[in-house]
Amino acid sequence: MINNKTSFTLILLMALNGCQNQTKQPIQQTFFNNLESLCGQTFTGYSTFPDDPEHDFAGKLLVADFNDCRKDQVRIQFDVGADRSRTWVITRSNDGLLLKHDHRHKDGTPDEITNYGGWANDQGSPWRQHFVADQETANLIPAASTNVWMLDYDTQSRTLTYDLNRNDLPRYQAKLRPLK
Secondary structure (H helix, E strand, C coil): CCHHHHHHHHHHHHEEEEEEHHHHHHHHHHHHHHHHCCCCEEEEEEEECCCCCCCCCCCCCEEEEEEECCCEEEEEEECCCCCCEEEEEEEEEECEEEEEEEEEEECEEECCCCCCEECCCCEEEEEEEEEEEEEHHHHHHHHCCCCCCEEEEEECCEEEEEECCCCCCEEEEEEEECCC
């Protein structure tokens, strides 16, 4: 026989189970849902900052392919010219949204510098989030301890922007549009 205390406990457990992998921030949850709506699309473009012909990405076609979407994770293959070693990984959890940069060698093994990124802060919107470098990043790349990455999708222009600031100064930006 189930008593009131047991019933309450069961209802509470079911409610908590239903909240699993929902972010603490409703705006972050909306951003993740909006990001999922881009799944299956491919965006192409170029670096817009820095305007330095010596930069590693200068003049190279950039491709962001939303090709791996899961219940709590969106993986965006990010190619720089022929280099297909990068993937942006956005994961939602009870702690919020986490952006990581997964770098791999051609044989699929992890690069020495991989899995850096950080957690979304509370300055985002349904189509823009800012990710602040986490401790793993600071340990891996001490100079990147102040990094803030931004992902933004402008629904009017259909432009995807990836932006990086370090020490509150612009460091890198790319703008990409849907492949037609």
